[in-house]
Amino acid sequence: MNIIPYGRQEITSTDIESVLSTLRSDYLTQGPAIYEFEKNFAICVGAKYAVAVNNGTAALHLAYLGSGIVNGSRVVTTPLTFAATANAALYCGADVVFCDIDPKTMLIDIEKLEEILKVENIDLITIVSFAGYPIEHRKLSEIAKKYGCKIIEDACHSPGSSRVYENEIVRTGSCDYVDVTVFSFHPVKHIACGEGGMITTNCEDVYEKLCLLRTHGISNKELKFKTNNDGLWYHEQHELGYNYRMPDILAALGNSQLMRLRSSIQKRNEIAVIYDKHLRDLPLTVPYRENSIEHAFHLYVIRTERRKELYEYLRSNKIFAQVHYLPVYLHPYYREKYGCLKGQFPVVEKFYDECLSLPMFPTLSSIDQQYVISKIIEFCN
Numbered sequence: 001m002n003i004i005p006y007g008r009q010e011i012t013s014t015d016i017e018s019v020l021s022t023l024r025s026d027y028l029t030q031g032p033a034i035y036e037f038e039k040n041f042a043i044c045v046g047a048k049y050a051v052a053v054n055n056g057t058a059a060l061h062l063a064y065l066g067s068g069i070v071n072g073s074r075v076v077t078t079p080l081t082f083a084a085t086a087n088a089a090l091y092c093g094a095d096v097v098f099c100d101i102d103p104k105t106m107l108i109d110i111e112k113l114e115e116i117l118k119v120e121n122i123d124l125i126t127i128v129s130f131a132g133y134p135i136e137h138r139k140l141s142e143i144a145k146k147y148g149c150k151i152i153e154d155a156c157h158s159p160g161s162s163r164v165y166e167n168e169i170v171r172t173g174s175c176d177y178v179d180v181t182v183f184s185f186h187p188v189k190h191i192a193c194g195e196g197g198m199i200t201t202n203c204e205d206v207y208e209k210l211c212l213l214r215t216h217g218i219s220n221k222e223l224k225f226k227t228n229n230d231g232l233w234y235h236e237q238h239e240l241g242y243n244y245r246m247p248d249i250l251a252a253l254g255n256s257q258l259m260r261l262r263s264s265i266q267k268r269n270e271i272a273v274i275y276d277k278h279l280r281d282l283p284l285t286v287p288y289r290e291n292s293i294e295h296a297f298h299l300y301v302i303r304t305e306r307r308k309e310l311y312e313y314l315r316s317n318k319i320f321a322q323v324h325y326l327p328v329y330l331h332p333y334y335r336e337k338y339g340c341l342k343g344q345f346p347v348v349e350k351f352y353d354e355c356l357s358l359p360m361f362p363t364l365s366s367i368d369q370q371y372v373i374s375k376i377i378e379f380c381n
């Protein structure tokens with residue numbers, strides 16, 4: 001019996017062919033595969049612009065810069081996320097304020113968020129669609145407008161998710177109600193590039209700024225030149241940017257994987273339904289879901305007070321479940337930086353004590369899933 005991990009990428013022969021054809025072409029970086037990937041991704045999520053970068057953290061960094069986050073800005077976010085969500089705001093010199101989570105959806109608690117916005121000066125809210133659960137686009141956008149904040153959606157867990165309102169479907173990444181959305185193409189995520197990220201927006205100014213910052217802040221667009229154009233070789237730097245470019249080799253892989261996004265979300269939802277059915281009546285909690293959402297199921301997270309024992313039991317049976325996440329403010333770096341203490345946000349801490357992410361990936365076979373389920377039942381008995 002092989003190890004069953006909590007997440008795993010799928011690489012098909014079509015994926016391999018598309019990488020090989022890029023390797024045989026003239027461009028290894030910033031060639032036609034990047035433009036194809038960006039164009040197709042923007043269409044897929046329903047946004048006007050998409051900018052590919054070399055990982056999700058770089059995408060977050062540029063999203064903050066593109067949203068005007070500078071030294072001394074203040075960003076509020078959820079502690080239930082990968083540290084990069086907060087780290088990237090710190091890269092810009094911003095301060096990060098945390099807000100506890102909603103005990104049902106595990107996303108930022110909107111009422112508590114509003115309490116913070118009432119008393120603190122906040123420039124931007126970063127919402128994480130944790131596990132693939134789409135955010136409350138409309139409500140959050142109303143609040144952001146009321147308090148004059150921008151919104152970044154960290155959708156690294158949730159490409160392909162959507163939320164249904166009366167007579168409107170809001171797709172994650174469409175930026176219909178947020179300023180920018182950020183995605184990651186790390187192999188455990190829905191689309192695997194090895195390393196990769198994407199930023200979507202509907203704002204042309206933000207789009208141009210992202211393009212500039214991705215490549216050193218250097219422009220080769222004649223219309224944008226601030227001094228004399230010395231000749232065809234000429235380009236000039238306008239901002240302090242970075243090298244956050246995605247290679248064409250990886251864009252070719254991402255583009256090929258993007259074509260399977262819909263079917264892989266469907267498969268993840270089928271796997272979730274089977275877990276729900278078999279685990280619902282055991283002494284543990286299965287993930288909450290409203291009828292009005294399409295979940296992307298990056299993670300399938302159960303809760304149990306015997307989390308550590310269950311984790312170890314599964315591991316001894318070669319099932320490598322995982323814990324997502326240690327609340328960001330409890331990392332020693334944040335404890336030291338902000339004097340964060342245990343007990344600060346009770347809802348997320350209780351979740352951290354009880355959560356366990358079960359194997360969830362499109363190629364999880366039904367035999368392997370039944371094996372996982374049988375081991376959980378065995379443990380509960």
Ligand SMILES: *Cc1c(COP(=O)(O)O)cnc(C)c1O
Pocket residue numbers: 055056057058081082084085128154156157184185186195196197
């Ligand atoms: C994976 C992830 C990131 C970082 O993405 P990388 O591509 O690994 O840099 C950021 N935020 C969340 C919520 C993630 O899951």
